[in-house]
Amino acid sequence: MVDFFEAFRTAVRLILDLDADLVEIVLLSLRVSLTALVPAVLIGMPLGAFVAIRAFPLRRVVVVFMSALMALPPVVVGLAVYVVLSRAGPLGNLGLLFTPTAMVIAQAILIAPIIASLTRQTVADLWEEYEEQLRSLGASRLGAIPTLLWEGRYRLVTTTLAGLGRAIAEVGAVIIVGGNIAHATRVMTTAIALETSKGDLVLAMGLGLVLIALSLFINAVAFWIQDLAQRVEA
Amino acid sequence: METPARTLLPIELEDVGYAVRKARPLVGVSGVFSQGPLTVVIGPNGAGKSVLLRLCHGLLEPSSGKIRLGLETREDRIRAQAMVFQRPVLLRRSAAANVDYALKLRGVSAADRPGRVRAALEAAGLGSVASRAARVLSGGEQQRLAIARAWALRPEVLFLDEPTASLDPQAVQHIEGLVRSIHRSGTKVIMTTHDLGQAKRLADEIWFLHRGRLVECAAAEEFFRSPATSEAQTFLEGKLLL
Ligand SMILES: Nc1ncnc2c1ncn2[C@@H]1O[C@H](COP(=O)(O)OP(=O)(O)O)[C@@H](O)[C@H]1O
Ligand SMILES: [Mg+2]
Numbered sequence: 108m109v110d111f112f113e114a115f116r117t118a119v120r121l122i123l124d125l126d127a128d129l130v131e132i133v134l135l136s137l138r139v140s141l142t143a144l145v146p147a148v149l150i151g152m153p154l155g156a157f158v159a160i161r162a163f164p165l166r167r168v169v170v171v172f173m174s175a176l177m178a179l180p181p182v183v184v185g186l187a188v189y190v191v192l193s194r195a196g197p198l199g200n201l202g203l204l205f206t207p208t209a210m211v212i213a214q215a216i217l218i219a220p221i222i223a224s225l226t227r228q229t230v231a232d233l234w235e236e237y238e239e240q241l242r243s244l245g246a247s248r249l250g251a252i253p254t255l256l257w258e259g260r261y262r263l264v265t266t267t268l269a270g271l272g273r274a275i276a277e278v279g280a281v282i283i284v285g286g287n288i289a290h291a292t293r294v295m296t297t298a299i300a301l302e303t304s305k306g307d308l309v310l311a312m313g314l315g316l317v318l319i320a321l322s323l324f325i326n327a328v329a330f331w332i333q334d335l336a337q338r339v340e341a
Numbered sequence: 342m343e344t345p346a347r348t349l350l351p352i353e354l355e356d357v358g359y360a361v362r363k364a365r366p367l368v369g370v371s372g373v374f375s376q377g378p379l380t381v382v383i384g385p386n387g388a389g390k391s392v393l394l395r396l397c398h399g400l401l402e403p404s405s406g407k408i409r410l411g412l413e414t415r416e417d418r419i420r421a422q423a424m425v426f427q428r429p430v431l432l433r434r435s436a437a438a439n440v441d442y443a444l445k446l447r448g449v450s451a452a453d454r455p456g457r458v459r460a461a462l463e464a465a466g467l468g469s470v471a472s473r474a475a476r477v478l479s480g481g482e483q484q485r486l487a488i489a490r491a492w493a494l495r496p497e498v499l500f501l502d503e504p505t506a507s508l509d510p511q512a513v514q515h516i517e518g519l520v521r522s523i524h525r526s527g528t529k530v531i532m533t534t535h536d537l538g539q540a541k542r543l544a545d546e547i548w549f550l551h552r553g554r555l556v557e558c559a560a561a562e563e564f565f566r567s568p569a570t571s572e573a574q575t576f577l578e579g580k581l582l583l
Binding site: 236237239240242243244245246250254258260339340 | 395398400416419420423424426430432433442443446447474476477494
């Protein structure tokens with residue numbers, strides 16, 4: 108294990124020197140996950156809010172189903188997206204397989220249920236508190252959705268960060284639909300998985316450190332926002 | 342002020358009952374809320390005061406009996422009234438934005454809103470805290486803001502559910518003054534309280550509820566001078582009503 112310390116030191120060097128390969132991989136990771144976040148939030152939040160305040164048949168079933176989807180195994184999502192995008196699949200002619208777009212789709216599918224579920228909980232809590240007042244003022248249930256999303260803004264930012272954290276740390280789906288192609292679809296997690304299995308620990312460790320730092324950062328921001336919310340809105 | 346051609350008042354209750362599962366918070370209440378007197382609904386805790394207000398305001402549907410209102414459509418009925426809840430529900434935004442939000446929901450134009458927001462806040466003595474976050478205001482200020490928000494809507498009828506519960510005497514005095522000026526402006530005030538002193542100070546007309554029944558309904562002066570029922574006598578003597 109003499110190599111270990113040597114590898115570690117080289118890994119830190121890579122980061123400090125802003126090694127071109129490392130930077131490229133980190134930036135692609137961020138680009139893919141942040142892009143995936145957009146549709147996941149745009150679909151997940153209104154959907155979660157709708158399920159929270161709208162009574163409809165089988166609502167409980169939908170709620171349970173949404174929670175269950177939170178625990179979707181990434182490899183299964185990756186497999187499903189792969190099948191759909193593969194040449195013989197229904198969307199095969201788009202030629203998206205092994206592109207960052209395919210990775211964005213897989214991650215969006217993975218985190219949309221998380222965002223929808225957490226949003227549903229937030230909005231349901233708020234609706235309980237606000238329902239009579241909003242009805243008294245003349246708001247309809249659907250009309251109340253934007254209001255409730257805004258009232259829950261701090262918690263929803265935290266929810267969004269939870270989605271980002273999950274997306275950026277996920278490996279199973281992107282490795283299947285992205286393929287870890289150098290300079291094309293190689294992101295932090297896939298690079299770590301493959302470099303490690305090849306025995307090249309230096310890049311893997313460098314990326315691992317960046318990933319840990321990012322996760323800590325995302326969590327710290329989420330914590331800070333909660334704290335801020337408590338102070339500004341009592 | 343956009344006075345509707347027809348009015349919500351009088352609100353006529355005919356044998357109104359409300360039941361949830363086994364509980365019957367309100368039983369066979371008949372009476373009329375009409376234009377004019379400031380009506381105070383009194384009674385011990387759990388008498389059904391809040392349920393009565395929610396029924397009249399349209400937040401609950403009676404399980405039996407009928408509530409007749411002067412206006413036909415849901416839209417018109419909502420516009421003609423406002424309610425302030427016992428625990429003020431304020432939005433997580435500034436005091437001014439809370440009033441603005443309510444006006445916007447009622448379709449008041451963007452050009453008219455700022456003036457009405459300012460007027461309502463000033464009437465409630467909240468001009469200086471207009472831009473503060475509503476939820477960090479003091480308890481009394483929050484309740485005044487809830488009243489200002491309701492009043493800004495210029496309702497024909499304003500329901501107030503225990504507007505001074507758990508406030509200090511100064512805040513109570515402030516809010517009672519506000520309620521009086523709302524009444525004088527021509528808005529019909531229907532409020533609940535379990536504070537007898539407050540009822541004496543404010544009421545023109547008393548509805549006395551006990552165990553979900555309307556036990557007595559009389560002019561305030563008469564009610565306090567010579568209550569007709571033994572329940573009301575017991576309540577006025579400050580004894581425990583069992
Ligand atoms: N939604 C409800 N479900 C069950 N019981 C209720 C409900 N609303 C009110 N009650 C009951 O009805 C009674 C009257 O309640 P309320 O009108 O709040 O009394 P008050 O406002 O006079 O103190 C209470 O015993 C209360 O527990
Ligand atoms: Mg009550």
